[in-house]
Every structure is written in structure tokens, then in C-alpha cells.
Amino acid sequence: MTKLSASEPIGNPGKPGPGETDSTRDPLTVVRRSLVRQVARDVLVRWGAQIGIVWVGLLVVLAVLAPVLANSHPLLMKSKDGELSSPWVKHLSTADCTLLVTAVAFVIIVLTRWRASTKVWLLLAVIVVTAITSSIFVKQRFTSPDTYRDRLKSGEIEWAARAPIPYSPDDRQLDDPTARLRSPAGRHWMGTTATGADLASNMIHACRIALSIGFISTGIAVVIGVVIGGMMGYYAGVVDLLGMRLVEIFSAIPTLLLLLCFVAVFTPNLYMMMAIIGLTSWEGYAVFTRAEFLSLRQRDFVQSAIASGVPLRSVLFRHMLPNGITPVLISASFGVASAILAESTLSFLGIGLGVDEASWGKLLADARSSGGTFYWWLAVFPGVAIFLTVFAYNLIGEALRDALDPKVLKN
Amino acid sequence: MNEPLLHIDKLNVAFSTSRGQVHPVRDVSMSVYPGQTLAVVGESGCGKSVTAMSVLRLIPQPPGKYLSGRIYFQGRDLLKLPEADMRKVRGKEIAMIFQEPMTSLNPVYTIGDQIAEAVILHQNLRGKAAYDVAEEALREVGIADPGRRLREYPHQLSGGMRQRVMIAMALSCKPKLLIADEPTTALDVTIQAQILELLRKLQRETGMAIMLITHDLGVVAENADTVAVMYAGRVVEHSTVHDLFDKPQHPYTEGLFRSVPKLGANVTRLETIAGTVPNPQNFPNGCKFHPRCPRMAGDPLCVSDDPALREVQLRHWAACHHIEGFAQAPITEPQLAYKRAETISEIPAEVLQ
Numbered sequence: 001m002t003k004l005s006a007s008e009p010i011g012n013p014g015k016p017g018p019g020e021t022d023s024t025r026d027p028l029t030v031v032r033r034s035l036v037r038q039v040a041r042d043v044l045v046r047w048g049a050q051i052g053i054v055w056v057g058l059l060v061v062l063a064v065l066a067p068v069l070a071n072s073h074p075l076l077m078k079s080k081d082g083e084l085s086s087p088w089v090k091h092l093s094t095a096d097c098t099l100l101v102t103a104v105a106f107v108i109i110v111l112t113r114w115r116a117s118t119k120v121w122l123l124l125a126v127i128v129v130t131a132i133t134s135s136i137f138v139k140q141r142f143t144s145p146d147t148y149r150d151r152l153k154s155g156e157i158e159w160a161a162r163a164p165i166p167y168s169p170d171d172r173q174l175d176d177p178t179a180r181l182r183s184p185a186g187r188h189w190m191g192t193t194a195t196g197a198d199l200a201s202n203m204i205h206a207c208r209i210a211l212s213i214g215f216i217s218t219g220i221a222v223v224i225g226v227v228i229g230g231m232m233g234y235y236a237g238v239v240d241l242l243g244m245r246l247v248e249i250f251s252a253i254p255t256l257l258l259l260l261c262f263v264a265v266f267t268p269n270l271y272m273m274m275a276i277i278g279l280t281s282w283e284g285y286a287v288f289t290r291a292e293f294l295s296l297r298q299r300d301f302v303q304s305a306i307a308s309g310v311p312l313r314s315v316l317f318r319h320m321l322p323n324g325i326t327p328v329l330i331s332a333s334f335g336v337a338s339a340i341l342a343e344s345t346l347s348f349l350g351i352g353l354g355v356d357e358a359s360w361g362k363l364l365a366d367a368r369s370s371g372g373t374f375y376w377w378l379a380v381f382p383g384v385a386i387f388l389t390v391f392a393y394n395l396i397g398e399a400l401r402d403a404l405d406p407k408v409l410k411n
Numbered sequence: 412m413n414e415p416l417l418h419i420d421k422l423n424v425a426f427s428t429s430r431g432q433v434h435p436v437r438d439v440s441m442s443v444y445p446g447q448t449l450a451v452v453g454e455s456g457c458g459k460s461v462t463a464m465s466v467l468r469l470i471p472q473p474p475g476k477y478l479s480g481r482i483y484f485q486g487r488d489l490l491k492l493p494e495a496d497m498r499k500v501r502g503k504e505i506a507m508i509f510q511e512p513m514t515s516l517n518p519v520y521t522i523g524d525q526i527a528e529a530v531i532l533h534q535n536l537r538g539k540a541a542y543d544v545a546e547e548a549l550r551e552v553g554i555a556d557p558g559r560r561l562r563e564y565p566h567q568l569s570g571g572m573r574q575r576v577m578i579a580m581a582l583s584c585k586p587k588l589l590i591a592d593e594p595t596t597a598l599d600v601t602i603q604a605q606i607l608e609l610l611r612k613l614q615r616e617t618g619m620a621i622m623l624i625t626h627d628l629g630v631v632a633e634n635a636d637t638v639a640v641m642y643a644g645r646v647v648e649h650s651t652v653h654d655l656f657d658k659p660q661h662p663y664t665e666g667l668f669r670s671v672p673k674l675g676a677n678v679t680r681l682e683t684i685a686g687t688v689p690n691p692q693n694f695p696n697g698c699k700f701h702p703r704c705p706r707m708a709g710d711p712l713c714v715s716d717d718p719a720l721r722e723v724q725l726r727h728w729a730a731c732h733h734i735e736g737f738a739q740a741p742i743t744e745p746q747l748a749y750k751r752a753e754t755i756s757e758i759p760a761e762v763l764q
Contacts, residue, residue: 236471237473237474297471299514300509300510300511300514300515301514301515301516301517301518303469303509303515304507304508304509304515304516304577305517306469306501307467307469307501307502307506307507307509308501308502308506308507308528308529308532308580308581309498309499309500309501309502309503309529309532309533310498310502310528310529310532311498314528318528319517322519323517323518323519
């Protein structure tokens, strides 16, 4: 291969896309033919990625709209004395508010024509601001026993527009003694759990945990891995030697064992789980980043950046990182899948999340009762959801690798 | 022109490798005066690039190490500056352009982003103003439609254009010294001539000094005022470009000139210097050139004693025992505040005829 073709970019550099030659706009805001765009285009044409993204997109929609889709509190109701109210709004949790506001802000921000970096910062600002304000102002009201069913029957509520699944995930239907472990039928179209809660409702609310644990724990692992790997690759020598030993120590211990130890020491809640999974899965990213940085630091453009007086932080993260992040990104999409699996495993073993957090792994664990009876609906629905989600992330990872790996491109 | 802008004084650089220490730069001294072009000539591995990188302290430490010597830039010893101060010198006072224009630009940022980064860093400008400076810098190096090029990525430019961009980037902060490490080696001949012409033009306009690292004697003849010839980590000859081409003193320099093809000469094979460049891990004893030297003729002095650089003629330094009167010649600081009148291409054609 000649030098020229080796430096050719991925994709088709010759054809400018629509809007890219628009010279009337400010040079800084003009749509750029950036590497990110090319990769995104390359990934999106692959059917695997499309299927994966559709499934993950569906999960995102379910996660955001969970309080509207599955809620014991009516969306709108009229009481006997003619008063209209929306009880579901009053019972939104901090997470519900943050998600809903973020989703609305996301749609608005995407539709604007600002610079990509402005959009990202704005979105982050919205998330932080809503998370803080809602955690201050939103008070969780424990009204689970109030299921409105009695009041509807007695006529105290004249009419109510209920959510498609009129059960909150923690609505244990204490008013109905036969509600426990019902197979899918009638209003409970995925059946009920051992506590009498609706499975479909739990499934929908558990999307959040599946998504957030995947992204956040992988995010933590990537940040740790990239920083440690970057240091090893850039400084080489003693730093590299010590870093690699640390990597070896961490990768010598089986992840599940390490997870069990962490869970035994710290009280597991959602955030702790994310941190624990993140802390035990960074080695791969560190090794990838190290290898990339080792070769990048010899590259001319890095030398040239140093020679023009760019500070170290900028050399590492502005000049080297974007050129060496590819293998990390690819393995991160597989990492999201394995983080979901790790959480499901721990929840299945009963040492994962707290009682009031819905999780697919926990639902799955209920499938086999202590008496030995097997409740198929508690195995099939969460099991299929876990499988499809892991599969979707693997498809996305595969497509990313195909789009980014020059070796695969040649064949 | 009486104070050198850059003065390298007996620089020694070593690298530690798994097979022991190598010592690719030994007692190298040279100076560059404001507005002057110093050419550093030599084969691959002679230490010329290491010397140039040392000026900006770009040698990775470890494995590299500055054993001794000083590098004075405007009176300050660069080797003693703290890293934060050194960063202010890099790019602002001393800029560097590299051999490979194809790989010297970051593929993920636009040309404008990369030039503007240096401008933002050193000139305290923000946003649009920095991009305006970048556009002006591109215009100065002769890139057509600079406003559009600013928004393009490196892969959209040709090699010659990229080298122009590199020069624009280096010159955007108006450095006092430009280190050009084989700036034309990777380019084809017509582009080479354009780039050299561009460097001369920019030097005339800005008055910056250039330290030109090259192995091409043609480039030296075109652009240099003074020349330092390096061999196996040492400066073996140092003089003005005219003296060097008229009466080379060192047998290595003579060999270099003999291996340049001459127009009209009726020879089938080019002459070469016998033997190969010694490996820095295993330099010979005594004069480093003696295994390949046509003058040596079994002289035991050449094997036992490495000659120092002596002023063998007025303003002409060389290091060879077999130069007449070498032992009596004084050892002086090689400093040459020489600036040639014009380069050949600037002399009007009718004068040459």
C-alpha cells in the first residue's frame, strides 16, 4: 500500500454531502465532513446496527415513558364532585422527572441548528440542572396501596383514564389475594410476580436499569481505562510497567468473584452496582488505549503538536485520544452488553439491587420458586429481554468494528 | 548580527537502549544568527535530527538524556528552562516543521482548527479572530481560496499543500527561529523548489532565522548561508556555504560532493563513499570516519585520536588530522554571522549570462 492510500480516510472523501459546500454560512458553524459523521454513516447502513439501534431505541422510549405506560395512578380522573386531576404527575419520582425533561430537551436541542459541541454541553447542563432541581423539589410519596381500584368501584371516582398497564411496578395488588403468580391472561398480559406485582409493568420500568447500568458502568470503565492506558502509553517506561502489572492483577481475578467481593463489602444499590461493574471491567480499555498511545506518540502530528507548544493535557486528550479511541469504542459497545449481563447475574443471585428496584435479573430469579415450581412467564419475558438487549449491543459493536477496522474493510 | 539567536554549545545526547547506551550527538556546537539560514547536512543517523529535536527538547526522556552542553536561545539556556516556560518557547519563539507533511497534520481536525489552536495558544486570540489569523497565514503561504481550505480536513489536500499548511501553522505565531527537518524530502521535485522558494520569501519578509536539516546538497546550495556537516554524531566541518562548496576540507564533505551527479560528466556510475554509516551503538575508535576515509592510509593517529573541530582556515572549521597545519590550527567557537547576498534564483537572468 502506498502512503497516499494509507492516509485515505474511511468512507468516500470525494463526494461532498448535502449542505457541506454551503459557503454563505459562518465557517465555524458550517456542517463539517468530520470523521464522526463518516463513521456514523458507515455504521448506520449496516442491517445489524439498524436492528440493534431499533431495539435500544425502543428500550429508551419505554424507559422514558414508563410512568405513562405503566402506572397505577390514573393519567386523568374526575372525582365524584367533578374535580379533574392528574395523580400520576404528583407521583413522579426524581428519575421520572429527569428522564422526561431530558427527553423533551433532547428533541428540542436536536432540532436546532447549533454546533454539535454546543448541543452536547447544553444537554448535559439540562440533565444536571433537572436532576438537581427534581431531587430537591420532588418528594417521593409512598402511596402504593392507593390503587384507585376500590375508589373506582365505589364510585368515588367518576371516571379515570388509566395508563395502558394500570399497575405500578410496586403495586402488589394487596386488594386481590389471588393476584400472586398468575400466568399471562386478561389484564396481566405478562402475568404477575411472586409478590403480586404486574410483570409487564416491572419489565417496562426495568428498562431503565438495563440501559443506565450498561451505559454508566461502561462509561466509568472507559474513563478509568483510557486515563490509565493513556498514561501507560504516553509515559511508557516505569509508568507502563506498573500500569500493566495493575491490569494483570485485575484481569487475573475472575470478574464475577471480584463483583461478589465488592457486593459483600458495600451495600449494593443501583449506583454502587454501576461503580462496581465499572471498577472491575476497565482493563481491556486500558490495554487498547495503551497500545494505541504507544504508537501514536511516535506519530508526526503528535510530535508536531508538542513542538507547537500545546500543553500535555491537550496533546493527550485532544490530539491523541480521538485518533486512538476506535478500538475502545468498539469494545465499549460489547462492554455495555456484558455490564447488563453482570447486573442480571448479580440480581439473579439475589445480591444485586435493593427490593424496590425493578430489574430483569431479579424477575428472572423469581421463575423458580423455593418449592421447585417453574413459572415460565417469569423466565421467558425477562430472559428474552436480556437476550435481545445483549444481542442488540453486540450487533452494534459488530457494525462499529466493521465500519472502523481497516483490516475488515479490505476484504 | 553580532549576537547569535541560537547557540548550541558542546551538546551531548545519549539514549539508553536494551543493549546499552548509545550516544548519537557528541560535542555538537553550532550557531544561528537572526535572519540567517544554517543548513545541517549529513547522512541518516548522523545525529542531525536529534540535534534539531534537542533544541525544542522533544527528545523523550527516558530513553533520551541530555548528558551535557547548553542550548542558548536569546541568552537563555533552553535545557534548564522549566517545562511550562519551554512550552511558551515552542511554537511561539521556535517553530518546527517536519519531514512528512502527509502525517504531520492531525487527521481528525480541520486545517483551520489546527492552525487556530496554535494561534489561540500563543497570541491570546479567541474564536473568529484566531480563524482570521489562520486564514491570513494560509494566504501568506500561497494557498488559493484559504477561507475554504480552513474548513477542509488534511486528507483533502495534496502533499505540497499540506507542507504549505505546516509552514503556515509554524509561521502563524511569527517565530524567531524555524527548524525545518528535511522539509522537502517527501515532496516531488517541482514542489520542493516551490517550498524552498516560499521559505526564502517568508524569511525575507519576516527576518526569521532558519535551521534547515537536510541531506540534499542542492537544497543547501539554494537556501543556506552557513553549513554544518555532521558525521556520526559530530560536526566535522562548518563554514559558509561558499567556502564549503569551493574548498571542502574534510574528506567526508569531499566524498559527498563527489557523489553528486554533475551535468555533462560522462560517467556510467556515480561515485560513492566506500563502506556504510557506522551504527551509533558501535562507533569506531578515534576519528569516526577513518574506516571509510581515503586519506587515512594506515595512519595510527586516525585510529587512536578523534580530532577536535579546529579553525583550519579563517571562518572555516574542520576536524581531520590530514588537513595541512591541522595540529597548529586554533580550537575556536564556531560562530559565523554570515548572510549571503542573494540566492542564485534571485539574481536576474541577464546577469548570469
